[in-house]
Amino acid sequence: MFKTKKDLVFVILAGIFITNAVTAELIGGKLIQIGPFVMSIGILPWPIVFLTTDLINEYFGEKGVKKLSLITACLIAYSFLVLLFAINIPAAKGISPVNDEQFFAVFGQSMWIIVGSIIAFLVSQLIDVIVFWFFKNRTGNKKIWLRATGSTVISQLFDSFIVLGIAFWLPGKINFDIFITSALTGYTFKLGIAILLTPLIYLGHYIIKNYLASEKE
Numbered sequence: 377m378f379k380t381k382k383d384l385v386f387v388i389l390a391g392i393f394i395t396n397a398v399t400a401e402l403i404g405g406k407l408i409q410i411g412p413f414v415m416s417i418g419i420l421p422w423p424i425v426f427l428t429t430d431l432i433n434e435y436f437g438e439k440g441v442k443k444l445s446l447i448t449a450c451l452i453a454y455s456f457l458v459l460l461f462a463i464n465i466p467a468a469k470g471i472s473p474v475n476d477e478q479f480f481a482v483f484g485q486s487m488w489i490i491v492g493s494i495i496a497f498l499v500s501q502l503i504d505v506i507v508f509w510f511f512k513n514r515t516g517n518k519k520i521w522l523r524a525t526g527s528t529v530i531s532q533l534f535d536s537f538i539v540l541g542i543a544f545w546l547p548g549k550i551n552f553d554i555f556i557t558s559a560l561t562g563y564t565f566k567l568g569i570a571i572l573l574t575p576l577i578y579l580g581h582y583i584i585k586n587y588l589a590s591e592k593e
Contacts, residue, residue: 381588386436390444393428396421397448398455401493405485415562423569426532429504430524431580433512435588438505445501449494456490459483492542500535507531524577528570536563 404418432441463484467476504527511523536559545555 381590382435385584385587386432386440389428389432393425393432393444394448394451396424396428397497398452400425401452402455402459402483404489404493405482410565413561413565415558415565419562419566419569422532422566423573426504426524426528426570427573427577427580429501430508430527430577431584433505433508433523433527434520434581435584438509441501441505445498449498452494452497453490456485488547489539489543492539495542496535496539499538500531503534504528504531520577520581521574525571525574529567532566532570533563536560536566 400418400421403421404416406417407414408417429441432444463476463480467474467479507530508523508527511519511526515522540550540555540559540562544550544558545552550558
């Protein structure tokens with residue numbers, strides 16, 4: 377099935393990428409508070425998505441990231457479709473440990489959130505690829521941190537504002553001031569975590585480079 381080690385690396389990275397992206401969407405309805413800041417728990421898996429995006433960009437090019445991003449967006453939409461069916465099938469009365477109200481409270485995200493999430497994901501991934509290769513073409517194989525962090529800084533700024541704008545501000549669920557504050561807060565935390573994970577990008581490069589080099593020997 378896997379003709380080369382590079383095929384296996386892509387499957388592993390793609391699996392990590394898709395799993396974290398879909399998980400982030402499914403858990404996004406829960407809000408957490410860190411000090412005075414309130415944000416979605418869904419931001420936690422996203423730094424892993426950033427990390428795998430950079431590694432896929434590096435070893436499989438922009439076409440690899442774009443195709444995988446499109447596939448992931450379709451899988452996110454599929455997940456929400458399955459949840460829609462699950463929500464509309466009644467729970468067994470007196471038997472199911474989770475009743476319909478509890479299930480809907482966790483998974484019953486509005487259509488605006490679904491649309492906002494998918495659009496934000498696709499736009500941010502496209503921007504990430506463009507910025508990554510802008511720096512890559514100018515620095516070559518040097519300054520991995522610059523193209524990795526630089527692409528995240530810009531792409532996640534768009535992601536944070538798009539998803540909150542479509543899901544909450546446009547439908548009138550929050551006012552403009554709360555929209556700006558919440559978007560900036562989520563963006564700051566995602567960016568901070570992504571920067572802290574920078575050493576893992578170098579570790580990932582080291583592991584993959586040595587693994588692929590062993591095939592050529």
